[in-house]
Amino acid sequence: xxxxxxxxxxxxxxxxxxxxxxxxxxxxxxxxxxxxxxxxxxxxxxxxxxxxxxxxxxxxxxxxxxxxxxxxxxxxxxxxxxxxxxxxxxxxxxxxxxxxxxxxxxxxxxxxxxxxxxxxxxxxxxxxxxxxxxxxxxxxxxxxxxxxxxxxxxxxxxxxxxxxxxxxxxxxxxxxxxxxxxxxxxxxxxxxxxxxxxxxxxxxxxxxxxxxxxxxxxxxxxxxxxx
Amino acid sequence: xxxxxxxxxxxxxxxxxxxxxxxxxxxxxxxxxxxxxxxxxxxxxxxxxxxxxxxxxxxxxxxxxxxxxxxxxxxxxxxxxxxxxxxxxxxxxxxxxxxxxxxxxxxxxxxxxxxxxxxxxxxxxxxxxxxxxxxxxxxxxxxxxxxxxxxxxxxxxxxxxxxxxxxxxxxxxxxxxxxxxxxxxxxxxxxxxxxxxxxxxxxxxxxxxxxxxxxxxxxxxxxxxxxxxxxxxxxxxxxxxxxxxxxxxxxxxxxxxxxxxxxxxxxxxxxxxxxxxxxxxxxxxxxxxxxxxxxxxxxxxxxxxxxxxxxxxxxxxxxxxxxxxxxxxxxxxxxxxxxxxxxxxxxxxxxxxxxxxxxxxxxxxxxxxxxxxxxxxxxxxxxxxxxxxxxxxxxxxxxxxxxxxxxxxxx
Ligand SMILES: Nc1ncnc2c1ncn2[C@@H]1O[C@H](COP(=O)(O)OP(=O)(O)OP(=O)(O)O)[C@@H](O)[C@H]1O
Ligand SMILES: [Mg+2]
Numbered sequence: 001x002x003x004x005x006x007x008x009x010x011x012x013x014x015x016x017x018x019x020x021x022x023x024x025x026x027x028x029x030x031x032x033x034x035x036x037x038x039x040x041x042x043x044x045x046x047x048x049x050x051x052x053x054x055x056x057x058x059x060x061x062x063x064x065x066x067x068x069x070x071x072x073x074x075x076x077x078x079x080x081x082x083x084x085x086x087x088x089x090x091x092x093x094x095x096x097x098x099x100x101x102x103x104x105x106x107x108x109x110x111x112x113x114x115x116x117x118x119x120x121x122x123x124x125x126x127x128x129x130x131x132x133x134x135x136x137x138x139x140x141x142x143x144x145x146x147x148x149x150x151x152x153x154x155x156x157x158x159x160x161x162x163x164x165x166x167x168x169x170x171x172x173x174x175x176x177x178x179x180x181x182x183x184x185x186x187x188x189x190x191x192x193x194x195x196x197x198x199x200x201x202x203x204x205x206x207x208x209x210x211x212x213x214x215x216x217x218x219x220x221x222x223x224x225x226x227x
Numbered sequence: 228x229x230x231x232x233x234x235x236x237x238x239x240x241x242x243x244x245x246x247x248x249x250x251x252x253x254x255x256x257x258x259x260x261x262x263x264x265x266x267x268x269x270x271x272x273x274x275x276x277x278x279x280x281x282x283x284x285x286x287x288x289x290x291x292x293x294x295x296x297x298x299x300x301x302x303x304x305x306x307x308x309x310x311x312x313x314x315x316x317x318x319x320x321x322x323x324x325x326x327x328x329x330x331x332x333x334x335x336x337x338x339x340x341x342x343x344x345x346x347x348x349x350x351x352x353x354x355x356x357x358x359x360x361x362x363x364x365x366x367x368x369x370x371x372x373x374x375x376x377x378x379x380x381x382x383x384x385x386x387x388x389x390x391x392x393x394x395x396x397x398x399x400x401x402x403x404x405x406x407x408x409x410x411x412x413x414x415x416x417x418x419x420x421x422x423x424x425x426x427x428x429x430x431x432x433x434x435x436x437x438x439x440x441x442x443x444x445x446x447x448x449x450x451x452x453x454x455x456x457x458x459x460x461x462x463x464x465x466x467x468x469x470x471x472x473x474x475x476x477x478x479x480x481x482x483x484x485x486x487x488x489x490x491x492x493x494x495x496x497x498x499x500x501x502x503x504x505x506x507x508x509x510x511x512x513x514x515x516x517x518x519x520x521x522x523x524x525x526x527x528x529x530x531x532x533x534x535x536x537x538x539x540x541x542x543x544x545x546x547x548x549x550x551x552x553x554x555x556x557x558x559x560x561x562x563x564x565x566x567x568x569x570x571x572x573x574x575x576x577x578x579x580x581x582x583x584x585x586x587x588x589x590x591x592x593x594x595x596x597x598x599x600x601x602x603x604x605x606x607x608x609x610x611x612x613x614x615x616x617x618x619x620x621x622x623x624x625x626x627x628x629x630x631x632x633x634x635x636x637x638x
Contacts, residue, residue, distance in 0.1 A: 054630075092526050102233075106531075
């Protein structure tokens with residue numbers, strides 16, 4: 001489903017080169033619930049951005065469902081993100097001027113889902129993440145955990161193939177983080193959506209079924225856990 | 228309601244103080260633009276009306292080259308038929324033939340240079356305000372060689388009503404012309420220079436004095452509607468063309484009083500430059516507001532781009548924000564300015580003493596008048612929206628060109 005082959009990423013800022021990834025090889029299969037672990041600066045965000053078609057590798061290739069991303073135009077990449085990928089970021093995920101329901105509807109609206117169906121799906125998804133009564137609240141009026149739940153709902157509701165989440169629990173306390181992980185797991189199973197998320201948090205790593213460890217831009221460990 | 232419009236609308240509601248300040252600046256600018264343009268329009272129209280009523284009429288028929296030379300050699304052969312034709316032109320309110328010459332007036336030891344206006348006592352009032360400007364005595368009536376003097380001229384000559392004075396000049400025949408006239412009245416004019424030299428006699432007396440036969444120097448025509456002088460001009464051209472005979476000229480007030488036309492042009496230019504500066508200031512206000520809000524939203528724009536919102540949509544959202552701000556300011560500004568202007572259009576403001584002097588120089592009544600032409604609010608609207616469109620260009624481009632990875636990083 002997702003495949004990185006000998007991926008290198010070198011950033012250059014004012015003449016200084018930073019090697020963020022050095023020859024990463026990684027395959028993510030359909031239905032996985034996989035954590036990308038590693039210390040700060042190890043390249044987790046960089047790798048997620050490459051898988052998310054938000055950035056291009058300096059060398060090597062990324063395939064999504066057999067399609068090589070470097071062959072696509074930026075418009076095609078945008079279309080691919082819209083149709084096949086769901087995103088959850090670390091914080092400030094939601095569009096502040098839209099209500100919870102409108103945020104959940106956002107991607108569907110871009111996909112061209114008709115208004116009635118969109119509303120129905122958004123309300124159902126908000127109920128699933130336990131926020132049925134928060135539909136009309138703006139992000140400012142919700143707690144960090146509630147906001148991340150809305151972000152999960154938004155990432156799932158557009159029926160993507162893969163959800164990429166960059167440290168989705170980083171700004172949450174451990175109890176809220178655990179609940180969010182449980183929710184993501186539930187979604188992974190119920191909706192058969194592949195999840196790839198980055199984290200430093202041992203508790204979150206515990207909850208994953210597969211853990212890929214990065215250090216200095218290289219995969220140093222790849223471990224499967226019994227379900 | 229489209230997603231883009233909803234985002235734009237809510238974004239400008241986000242920082243109410245900043246939005247309020249920008250809107251207030253726009254309101255202020257729109258208000259000033261509408262009021263100043265209306266005031267200029269009102270004043271200029273009044274200047275033209277007053278000027279037209281004192282000298283020229285809206286249109287003037289004269290002999291070839293009269294405007295350039297202004298001597299008795301350039302004349303119109305006046306016959307009843309021409310007068311009737313001119314009077315019957317649909318747009319004409321009044322028609323007044325005049326003989327204009329220059330000479331000397333003497334009373335006792337004092338002599339003054341004078342502009343001699345020979346006017347038709349019945350017709351002059353239909354075109355100019357001369358008969359109504361008499362302040363003592365009466366206007367000429369064609370009987371007994373009466374003469375009406377400008378008040379200052381009368382004072383300089385030491386002439387009073389009932390006095391006789393001697394007028395000298397050179398007649399059309401090149402012989403010396405001289406005759407005695409009896410002062411029957413004095414008149415006051417807003418233009419001191421003219422008041423010092425004007426001497427009005429009847430048309431018949433002037434034709435006799437200058438040995439001019441049936442000739443006149445000019446025929447002034449007043450239009451019924453100052454807005455339709457062009458149509459009247461075309462009609463009169465047709466009348467003159469059909470008549471044949473010696474070549475006659477038709478001139479508009481702007482040609483007869485080029486200094487007034489020029490004054491209006493310079494006055495307008497000064498005003499528009501000032502208003503343009505004001506509008507540019509407002510443009511930078513809008514630019515600043517939109518740019519700040521875009522820079523504050525870098526992260527959010529990154530999220531939207533990552534989720535699949537197209538750069539074109541982001542461009543339109545930012546654009547709509549600018550247009551919305553400008554539109555709100557525009558609507559409030561017009562709602563405030565239009566009633567104010569309409570009120571003063573009905574209630575002209577008397578000028579202060581200092582301004583009165585200035586008004587006299589250009590021969591106008593000392594009141595400030597307003598006139599709201601449809602082009603004024605329309606032009607303001609187009610200007611403000613155009614400026615907002617330009618001001619939004621840079622922030623909108625900046626917002627839509629952001630790359631999601633960079634935007635997401637800037638927490
Ligand atoms: N835009 C950029 N320009 C220059 N260097 C960058 C850029 N983005 C990342 N880097 C560098 O690349 C390396 C990997 O960064 P990355 O953000 O992928 O790490 P991370 O594992 O996500 O870290 P964290 O846990 O702190 O989020 C770091 O050394 C970082 O400084
Ligand atoms: Mg990171």
